[in-house]
Amino acid sequence: MNYGENTAHMSAIRKRLNKSNYTSDDFSPEKGDPNLVRGFQGRPVGGIRNNVQPLQFYPSSNFVNYTDKDVDYLLKKLQSINKEIYNFEKLRKMSYKQLIENYSDSIKKGKYLSAYRTYEGAYMTNWEKFHKGIHQTALYDPKDQSINGLLRDMTNEPIIDVEMKEGGTQLKLIITFSDEGQALFKPMRHSRDYETLPDHFYFTDYERHNAEIAAFHLDKVLGFYRVPPTAGRKVNMTYDIKRLADRKLAKTFFKSPANNVCFHGACSYYCDTSHAICGNPDMLEGSFATFLPPEKIAARKTWRNPWKRSYSKHRKAYWEAYDDLCEKVKQRAPYNKGRRLLDLIDMHIFDFFQGNMDRHHYETIKDFGNNTFHLHLDNGRGFGKSIHDEMSILAPIYQCCQIRYSTFLKLAKLYVGPEKLSSETRSSLSIDSISPILTEPHLYALDRRVIKVLKEIYTCIEDGKPIDEVIIDR
Numbered sequence: 001m002n003y004g005e006n007t008a009h010m011s012a013i014r015k016r017l018n019k020s021n022y023t024s025d026d027f028s029p030e031k032g033d034p035n036l037v038r039g040f041q042g043r044p045v046g047g048i049r050n051n052v053q054p055l056q057f058y059p060s061s062n063f064v065n066y067t068d069k070d071v072d073y074l075l076k077k078l079q080s081i082n083k084e085i086y087n088f089e090k091l092r093k094m095s096y097k098q099l100i101e102n103y104s105d106s107i108k109k110g111k112y113l114s115a116y117r118t119y120e121g122a123y124m125t126n127w128e129k130f131h132k133g134i135h136q137t138a139l140y141d142p143k144d145q146s147i148n149g150l151l152r153d154m155t156n157e158p159i160i161d162v163e164m165k166e167g168g169t170q171l172k173l174i175i176t177f178s179d180e181g182q183a184l185f186k187p188m189r190h191s192r193d194y195e196t197l198p199d200h201f202y203f204t205d206y207e208r209h210n211a212e213i214a215a216f217h218l219d220k221v222l223g224f225y226r227v228p229p230t231a232g233r234k235v236n237m238t239y240d241i242k243r244l245a246d247r248k249l250a251k252t253f254f255k256s257p258a259n260n261v262c263f264h265g266a267c268s269y270y271c272d273t274s275h276a277i278c279g280n281p282d283m284l285e286g287s288f289a290t291f292l293p294p295e296k297i298a299a300r301k302t303w304r305n306p307w308k309r310s311y312s313k314h315r316k317a318y319w320e321a322y323d324d325l326c327e328k329v330k331q332r333a334p335y336n337k338g339r340r341l342l343d344l345i346d347m348h349i350f351d352f353f354q355g356n357m358d359r360h361h362y363e364t365i366k367d368f369g370n371n372t373f374h375l376h377l378d379n380g381r382g383f384g385k386s387i388h389d390e391m392s393i394l395a396p397i398y399q400c401c402q403i404r405y406s407t408f409l410k411l412a413k414l415y416v417g418p419e420k421l422s423s424e425t426r427s428s429l430s431i432d433s434i435s436p437i438l439t440e441p442h443l444y445a446l447d448r449r450v451i452k453v454l455k456e457i458y459t460c461i462e463d464g465k466p467i468d469e470v471i472i473d474r
């Protein structure tokens, strides 16, 4: 959606703040090369979303620095009102890693899955340890060494079985490793620098294997821990897939005119000769997302996203035409109490960073009731457009005008630096065996998007919403 064309959901008038008492760059990121620092003078305050200027690239330096007057103003204002909980000077001196650790240490884990509560095998594989570690507030504990072990296992363990996954729209394989761990495999369709075509809808886009890997790391960097561990790997299509496939899958293998091994499998979208998945000549990259425990151990509940898109080229969703969806959602269970609305908003911030418009549903683990986190499965449609920021993904933020305090603080920290969301994500992704996972323009886009989320909070507060109703500690 283009903001220039559709402003129905925006408040009609944005008040201008009197900024005369403030300097513009108190909280601006540390300045490096002064030539690289770009303030955005001369641009209207508030009013127009999507108005952070496109990043300029400095390929030789890996360093992009930029500031935003509205965000500087917001941070200054918050700090002047309550220095106890908004101390950005202190925040700038603390490392991002430390901030995230403080938060993950302070979160109570709540319940674990009942099937594993008393389970103590003499020897447990990494995937079993992962399953045992799933708890009410997160899928895993970042300090759990078995998570890195699991990523290594998915990269190195021999593959012993392959099955097509029923139900999904695009081709996916269920892979079993020699330690009996399982993963959902999504094959590479495009090279990393292939961008979604401007005339393609979000619902016809191919899934991207690197987006699945990037989503796991981004979620971890943000300190959410809501995406199952996901790793990239190159497989030999003949040895690792065709040899282990059943007849139905095996018979879809063929050799292309370029002498590459290809297959298309059977599914409802893109499973035919003209959309085949081809190796080079026999090697194929893919993402491996660790399987969650089976239904009988961890039954899941599927929830429709209230901000679901229309999935139609003709229709708009309610929230695209009207601004009052949040008022209705707030009245309804499970969003009327507890953490769920803030989790939904976290999920949309996460999706905004990735540019993922395909969040039609989400799941929770039934055993944990309503006071639990959202699973962020199915992230294959992110990272399709590096120079475009899809502001409509932030609809729950600007329509509810709410954000979780810890999420706000993390984003503020990534704004004041010195760490950036791009540098943290780049560093996390570098451990993957098929890195680089994201191109540099996609990484820089993350920093630009951090500013855009913070600007939405600025606008909410500028509009007169009480700060403690916008930034909520829950």
Ligand SMILES: Nc1ncnc2c1ncn2[C@@H]1O[C@H](COP(=O)(O)OP(=O)(O)OP(=O)(O)O)[C@@H](O)[C@H]1O
Pocket (backbone or CB within 6 Å): 167, 168, 169, 170, 184, 228, 289, 290, 291, 292, 377, 378, 379
């Ligand atoms: N790591 C996982 N462990 C267990 N189940 C999973 C995992 N990832 C995905 N699933 C299940 O598989 C289903 C299909 O996966 P996914 O959503 O990626 O496919 P899809 O083709 O995009 O499906 P849809 O068309 O419904 O969006 C998911 O809805 C989820 O329930």
Ligand SMILES: [Mn+2]
Pocket (backbone or CB within 6 Å): 358, 378
């Ligand atoms: Mn999907």
